[in-house]
Amino acid sequence: MLCIGCRTCMIGCVVAHEGKHIFEVDPDGYDFHPKLKVIKTFNVSVPVQCKHCEAPACMAACKSDAIHIVNGTVIIRTEKCIGCKSCAEACPFGAIQMVTLGSARNADGAPRSVANKCDLCQDQPKGPACLRVCPTAALRLVKEEDLGQTLKNKRLATLGLALGAEAQKQAAIGA
Amino acid sequence: MSMGVHEIEDAALLFVFGYNGADSHPIVARRIVRAKQKGAKIICCDPRRIETARIADMHLQLKGGTNLLLVNALANVIIEEGLCDDDFIEKHSTGFEEFKEVIKKYTPEGVAERTEISAGEIRKAARMYAQSGRSMILYGMGVCQFGQAVDVVKGLANLAIMTGNFGRPAVGIGPVRGQNNVQGACDMGALPNVYPGYQSVTVPAIREKFEKAWGVKLSDQPGITLTNVPHHVLHEPDPKKRIHAYYIMGEDPAQSDPDLAEVRESLEKCDFVILQDIYMNKTGQYADVILPATGWCEHDAVYSCCDRGFQKARKLIEPTGDVKRDWEIIGLISKAMGRPMEYTNTVQIWNEVIDLCPGFMGATDEKLEKNACIQWPCRSKEEHDMGTVFLHKDGKFAHPDGKAKFAPSEWRPPQELENEEYPLSFSTVREVGHYSVRTMSGNCRTLRNLEDEPGWIQMNPEDCGELGLRHGELVKVRSKRGYCITRCLPTERVKKGATYMTYQWWIGACNELTIGNLDPISKTPEYKYCACRVEKIEDQAWAEKHVREEYEEIRANMGIQTKGGRAA
């Protein structure tokens, strides 16, 4: 609901991964491949990005040993990617996009295209760039403890509702 | 705006009419979102499902061109259902009885068909607006860029007056100005009928004050508005009344004015055209002289925010290239024309301005330095006067009797409606990733990575289906006045029969289509409504090549250095 569809997150992602030199080189001299994409439908505007599944379908599909879980984050080592698209096909969310690199070629000189997806800014000291640049703070990094706390809060609230309903029932019977 | 931007998040109800905050002003959109987080209700009136409509409690998706029908119908409900603030009307307004007479016929049932909004919804919205206790209207180009614009603004103001939503915190009516510092341009009198501070050129006492301050003789006649320039170049029979020279500063008429074919003709036929700007743009191709100026952060400045707030901006970097500051350029030209201007810094200029404008007099440089933002009116130089957050406190209005005036109008449709030859309606819109005509943001590479020529035309998927168009396909969009080529974007966010384009592209130049029908008072063109048709291009390979080649040609004409076809 906070997302206003401005796509600053997509630019932040590219700047974080490519580095600030992209503003200094020739405009055709860098790759612009955001790892998340803002989707706009009738009902919603929101970025879609990798959910770092516990049992990643992409990792199961990859025959090149390019996808691994590192510190709880699902990472694609694109140097190993043969571009077979199996991971992109496997991801139920479409969070993996095939992209053509301007900065690298295959050994035979042909253009190199690899699988591209959110890596939680693993090698950035400040963490995910997207949530840092979002003007409405619509993005949030969800950690395991957040999930635990959410479950705890929701369950307590559910218990509270049940107690309230029970009390009302008793009052109705009593009256 | 009658209120401050920061007050938006404290309204109990936001009535957003013809205004797209998420695409025009993300920072204002943030306030709207915060308002919702704080529990405000939102009513959004817009023919498209814009971001604000998505989070609104009510989205009145009206048919384009029916603004006043809806506004008057809302007034009708408030009156009929006894929801007026009778006390406020009695104490602080005039003309209510005459107003009621006109509004009587605008029943929700009567306007439902034409507005495409049910009577029930109109009633619900009217009740919400009238009963919230703290309702704020935000409006934008969806109101102003029609042949009937000023009437709608007055209509909206009528709603605020009749419900007492003026003169206290977090209420009122706010045009969220389209351009960065358009408020400032108006505050400084870049309008043909007023001096700085909205002081009329036709009032002798005021004219004498400025003549004395500047040591020159000044005309007592209002000048010509931007949108009337083509007429005065091309069609004015008397050579003494014709425009022979056009000095254009920080504007790109060859891109953003309606009916571009006519604009081009007027620029070509005009004897002398000067362009003063920070980057080359479409208009520059027609200039006889180009005066390159410094951009923001290369100079000190004072901007006016849409909520009347003066804010200082300071120089941060040294400019590169042969450029001068705008005020230096004007000073040099003035000197060459025989009237020297001996300023050495912007504070001197600012001090002169505020001393000549009673409403700005207290907005001293010292206060601006300290306070980040001073909203005029700020009349006293004393420390205690830090400006005016909201207007009409205690129900005081600017008319001589101190009261608000009800001003009803009858609705009239847009000038050019859909017809057999041009069966779709067309409107210009904005998008967040590029700013206005792209003179600046077109030179930002990552913004260009997100969106580049030839742009898109937003169409309902059913219309695309009927024409056999797919997402991304190049199409020709044509109106009576001209055509452009752009890409098809099927989206459920627009209604069947309606199309929309952003006005920033050179190839996808949608102002080739727009009509120069002006509001009689504000002279703003009817960008938001004309008739068009969309044509499928069978040979897509040709179309892609053509778009690329045209783009290169324009860049070559502008002398933009390219390497591999892309500039900085």
Added chain:
Amino acid sequence: MPSEFGLFVSTDIAKCSGCKACEMACFQSHNIKRNNVGKTVGTISVPVTPKLYVTVIETASMPVQCKHCENSPCKAVCQQKAISRVGSQIIVDEAKCIGCKDCLMACPFGAIALLPFYVGGRQAPQADSSGGKVAASKCDLCYEDPEGPACVRVCPNEALRLTDVNEERKKKNIAAAEALAVINAGDPGRRALS
């Protein structure tokens, strides 16, 4: 607009019955001209050599076929330059193939087999050898057939589909976005995490 990345055929594994109609259709469509194969079994005078390989285990079956990789290992290793990109697809020029088997080894999916290569009803000669020619055989997406992949058309269970990753991604993204809307539905705060 032509696709940016190689299209390929994928299988809905729940629907595949292992009937191999796809293999037959593939063989037939590639040998109509070359070996006069018609619509009846009687017209077959050469070995049946499909370009996709139905693979069966106890609980499932599916054809394994080329994924038209972007950084294709088979193309990278072929020193005869017999494998090239045509449009967005990876195509083997069987005439150039010398049967070295490098591509077969390079393909991680086993999508390439070395099969006898027949022309005009007879096995083509193998250069420098008295044996007949064998050549790398892999899915070419029926790139010369205006009607597209024969396997997709013939599968009785409609288990095969032509996949464009970009088109599929768009549909998945919309579903994912709608799901996020449900998670964050309603109240001004963020419902997902509270």
